[in-house]
Amino acid sequence: MSIDLSKLSVRTIRDGLASKTWSAREITQASLDRIAATDESLHAFNQVTPELALAAADAVDARVAEIEAAGGDLAAELPPLAGVPTAFKDNMNLRGTRTTCSSKILSNYESVYDCTAVRRMLDAGAVPLGKCNMDEFAFGSSTENSATGPSHNPWDLDRVPGGSSGGSAVAVSSAQAVLSLGSDTGGSIRQPGALTGTVALKPTYGRVSRYGCVAFGSSLDQIGPFARNVEDAAHALKAxxxxxxxDATSMSNPVPDYAAAVRAAKVDGMKGLRVGIVRDMLDMDGLDGRIKRRTEEVVGIFAMLGAEVGEVDLPTSQHALSAYYIIGPAEASSNLARFDGVRYGxxxxxxxxxxxxxxxxxxxxxGPESIRRIMLGTYALSAGYYDAYYGQAQRARTLIIREFAEAFENYDILVTPTSPEPAFKIGEKSADPLTMYLNDIFTIPVNLAGNCAMNVPMGMVKGLPVGVQLIANHFSEETLLGAAAILETEIGFDTTPPRAQ
Amino acid sequence: MSISEEQVRHVAMLARLGLSDDQISSLGQELNSILGHIDQIQKLDLEGVETTAHPMEVVNSMRADVIRPGLSREDALLNAPEREDGAFLIPRIVGGDDAS
Known part of the structure; x- marks a missing residue:
């Protein structure tokens, strides 16, 4: 039987297991075959783990047999992510894999424990395909800063997939995997989501444990999923x-059934939802005019569907990029001090x-970008400059948090573009670090404020996917995913690139 | 603010990065370009605003003080570049003729 992974979702895989349409091994083999056939041109993976994948698949199939033998109900008793082929960014530890962060300094590093988010996905039945390429230590917006070479965008192989979680985005976009995990410090899930036309979610800071994910900016980092539809992302988030x-910064807030919230929203609709377009962000220099217009059209869709639509300004967030390029590198320079050639690497x-x-x-x-960030962070923290840079950035962060809190008094969802432009050519921006940094201008403020946000594909510009960013208040993922799901249905974007069909 | 070559060398030493003269020179230019942008933040009037180190209001997150398994010695040493007698092996720390 030939299985077309681009047509499968978390739900259809599980249903197919329950109806004995396929086994987890067949699904997994289809994924591994697809990786073998396509990854030479895409380079989504640093390491593929067929043995781990097939062992996990066989465990799912054994569970199917066990439930059947006991006369149980497969549809009720199978774990939520049963048999779902899943890829992990190469900064997340998993025993039996290397965790390299796409860096030469960790090129030989063998994981000695499991990242909590990865472990929870596997405990929910997900099948681990391997470790995905990234910008070194998650420093970048293109996946070009990788010691293993760039990943390629499935919509146009000459273009970047965004970054830093570019490999994870490519694996899902090209239907090598059904789900993948990335990490987002300033946009590293959402921006590659926009550039590859995938659903990409950064949860609220503290929603998901960071344990076992190699730290970049500890007050900003958050793990989240890539998926080809909103409901799949909801399943991954719950798991x-x-x-x-x-992780002492992980929060005890209850974990709702996010997929149920998605299905409920599709029935209930948007009536009463308050949606604010962030006007001054839409007027920023460097935003592609077609992306700006498309974002305004998306807000029109919200209005047409019954949402109460208004406008809001976030003037302090204009300074978010500056604050971020102090706080992020400062935390990174401290976190990366451990790589000194003594204990590992x-x-x-x-x-x-x-x-x-x-x-x-x-x-x-x-690599060069890691050195740049370590230098920038060390300088910002050094005697004589600490208050002018780090102190100032931390004060600006306070105002940015307040600004978002005030906006969320009037709105449930804030809307901006995810990225100011579609996928750019490999090599186009690598000479000028500052130009690269500007790619995350809409996503960075959200990390500083700790809110949840996601990319939803909103159409095509120049034959390339573009995305809208929806932002919601702390721990409002149900509202966020619900609004995203309704929008997804209305837009009807086909997330599968032509070459993957 | 702009950063001099001497400062770049000082920061590289603080960060324990043994950079070449070429790297020092190009980093100086790149850092100045980035700092030129970042310096916009100096325009914000932040007098009296408290600092934020963390986006959530969590204070002293504690767990029960109970013994639980940690990394085994074997796992802790698995990635050691050099090891001896169950410990990490490193070159000498104190110089031969250095009294410190």
């Missing part, structure tokens, strides 16, 4: 959410003394 004793050979070992292991092991 990985909730407090974790291993690549060590410089024939070091004279331990200082020589630090200096050379780090300079040889980190």
């Amino acid at each position: 990985m959410s909730g407090q974790d004793p291993m 690549v060590r410089a050979t024939e070091a004279e003394d331990v200082m020589d070992l630090y200096l050379r292991s780090r300079a040889e092991g980190f």
Whole structure:
């Protein structure tokens, strides 16, 4: 039987297992075959793990047999992500895999424990396909800053898939995987979601444990899913959410049934939903005019569907990029101090003394963008500059949080474009770091404020997918996913690139 | 604010990065370009605004003080570049003729 993964969802895979239409092994083999056939041109993966995948699939099939033997109801008793082929960004630890962060300095690093979010996905029945390419240590918006080479956008192989979770976006967009996980510090899930036409969710800070995900900016990082439809993203979010004793910043808020909220929203509609378009962000320099118009049309769709639509300005968020490029690198420079060639990772050979070992292991092991961010962060934290940079950024962050809180007094959902332009050519922006940084201008404020937000594909510009960003208040993922699901149905965007059909 | 080459060298040493002269020179230019943009933040009037280090109001998140399994010695050393007698092996820390 030939299985077309581009047509499958979390729900249809599980239904098919329950009706004995296919086995988890057949689904998994179809995924592995597709990766084998396409990844040479896409480079979504740093490492493919067929043994882990098939073992997980066989465990699901054994569970099917067990439930049947006991006379149980497969549709009720199978775990929620049973047999779903899932890919993980290569900064998430999983025993039996390397976790390289696409960096030379961790190129030989073998995981010795599991990331909580990954473990929860696997416990819910997901099948681990492997580890996805990324910008080194998640520094970037194109997946070009990778020691293993760039990933390619399935809609146009000469273009970037966005980043830093580019490989995870490509794996789902090209239907190698049905779900994938990425991490988002300033837009690293949402922006590649926009550039590859996938549904991409950054949960509220603290919704998902960060344990076992190699830290970049600890007050900003959050793990979230890529999917080809909103309901699949909801299933993934439910599986990985909730407090974790291993992450003191994970929150104890109850975990609702997000997929049920999605189905309910599709029935109930948008009546009473208050939607605010962020006007001053739409007027920012550098925003593609067609993306701006399309975003305004999307707000028109919200209005047509019965939402109460208005406009809001977020003037302090104009300074979010500056605050972020102080706070992010400051936290990163501290987090990356551990990579010193002593306990793990690549060590410089024939070091004279331990200082020589630090200096050379780090300079040889980190790529150019990692060095840039470590330098920027170290400078911003150094004596004499700390208050002018780090202190100022932390104060700006307070105002940005307040600004969002005030906006959410009047609106349930805020709307901006996800990215100011569609996917750009590989190499087009790599010479100028600042131009690259501007790609995350709409996504960064959300990380500073800790809100949840997601990319929803909203159409095509120049033959490339573009996305709208929906933002909701802390722990309002049900509202966010519900609005996204209704919009998804109304827009009817086909998330499968022509080459993957 | 702009950053001098001497400052770039100082910061590289703070960050324990043994950079080449070429890297120091190009980083100086790149950092100045980035700082030129970031400096917009100096325009904000933030007098009296408190700082935020963390987006959620969580204070002293505690867990029960109970023993639980941690990494085994074998796992902790699995990725060690060099090891000896169940410990990480590193080059000498104190210089031969350095009294410190």
